[in-house]
Amino acid sequence: MSMRFLGTGSYVPQNVVTNDDLTKLVDTSDEWIMQRVGVSTRHISTGETAADFAIQAAKRALEDAKISAGEIDLIVAATVSADSVCPTVAGFVQRAIGASCPCFDVNSACSGFLFALDVVASFIIRGGIRNALVIGAERMSKIIDWKDRGTCVIFGDGAGAAVVAPGEGYLASRLYTAGGDEVIEIPNYGGDSPFFKGEKKQPYAFMDGQETFKFAVGKMTEDVKFVVDEAGLTMDDVDFVVPHQANIRIIDFASKRLKVPKEKFVVNIEKYGNTSAASVPMALDELNKSGRLKRGHRVVLTAFGGGLSSAACIIEW
Numbered sequence: 001m002s003m004r005f006l007g008t009g010s011y012v013p014q015n016v017v018t019n020d021d022l023t024k025l026v027d028t029s030d031e032w033i034m035q036r037v038g039v040s041t042r043h044i045s046t047g048e049t050a051a052d053f054a055i056q057a058a059k060r061a062l063e064d065a066k067i068s069a070g071e072i073d074l075i076v077a078a079t080v081s082a083d084s085v086c087p088t089v090a091g092f093v094q095r096a097i098g099a100s101c102p103c104f105d106v107n108s109a110c111s112g113f114l115f116a117l118d119v120v121a122s123f124i125i126r127g128g129i130r131n132a133l134v135i136g137a138e139r140m141s142k143i144i145d146w147k148d149r150g151t152c153v154i155f156g157d158g159a160g161a162a163v164v165a166p167g168e169g170y171l172a173s174r175l176y177t178a179g180g181d182e183v184i185e186i187p188n189y190g191g192d193s194p195f196f197k198g199e200k201k202q203p204y205a206f207m208d209g210q211e212t213f214k215f216a217v218g219k220m221t222e223d224v225k226f227v228v229d230e231a232g233l234t235m236d237d238v239d240f241v242v243p244h245q246a247n248i249r250i251i252d253f254a255s256k257r258l259k260v261p262k263e264k265f266v267v268n269i270e271k272y273g274n275t276s277a278a279s280v281p282m283a284l285d286e287l288n289k290s291g292r293l294k295r296g297h298r299v300v301l302t303a304f305g306g307g308l309s310s311a312a313c314i315i316e317w
Contacts, residue, residue, distance in 0.1 A: 179308075
């Protein structure tokens with residue numbers, strides 16, 4: 001037994017922030033952002049939380065899958081930007097949609113959705129799960145230093161979700177972690193304990209852009225090749241690649257190294273920016289709703305991010 005996809009959904013807040021808007025906050029330009037990152041606009045929350053995004057994406061995924069919340073046996077959400085440690089984002093989704101099932105969050109930064117997907121696959125293979133919701137939801141605007149042009153131009157807010165069930169569509173997967181905070185770090189709130197004498201860092205995302213770029217290109221190429229080979233396929237058998245939307249140049253480099261035409265890559269970074277764990281499911285939903293994705297198509301999902309972490313899987317739609 002494996003796992004198949006029944007439906008997808010996504011959601012972004014209505015407020016759109018353009019590159020020209022950001023020139024009023026930091027020393028940057030539309031030309032610089034487009035050349036360096038590939039982002040033109042991003043959706044930024046003016047009041048909604050990551051859980052709010054997740055709820056809307058989940059409802060749309062259920063609608064697409066044509067099943068009710070009562071048929072969901074498990075909810076797993078991936079996020080680094082929840083507004084509360086407890087309740088979890090998954091818990092807020094459960095209550096909002098009217099489900100009655102175990103639910104919890106996972107955190108592996110931008111790779112989080114694929115980590116969550118693999119966790120759910122294990123539950124399904126073990127048995128007892130009819131349908132599950134897998135969600136990536138982020139309010140990255142909450143953890144960005146809006147005075148740092150190196151990061152504030154990159155990120156956006158949103159959520160993506162998928163309904164999965166037992167079937168034969170999860171062909172191979174790979175998860176990777178190299179623990180460390182030298183390249184990417186998102187500190188938590190340091191608290192105000194009068195007894196703690198350690199360093200208290202600002203709770204904003206830090207990223208070494210050059211090292212992140214090298215790690216991303218290398219791991220995306222390596223992971224995609226691994227899962228395709230593990231599934232007994234070749235790159236010619238892959239219909240689409242849905243990559244993490246971190247930087248258009250990373251996607252371009254990966255396309256060349258993998259010798260996969262750019263047309264097979266699903267790219268929406270120009271509209272939404274880097275939405276961390278929401279990135280891959282949002283792009284997958286866009287592909288699904290475009291009408292290009294057909295049953296039997298083979299799709300590689302691949303991500304990388306803080307941790308450092310990376311993940312990839314190949315699915316048959």
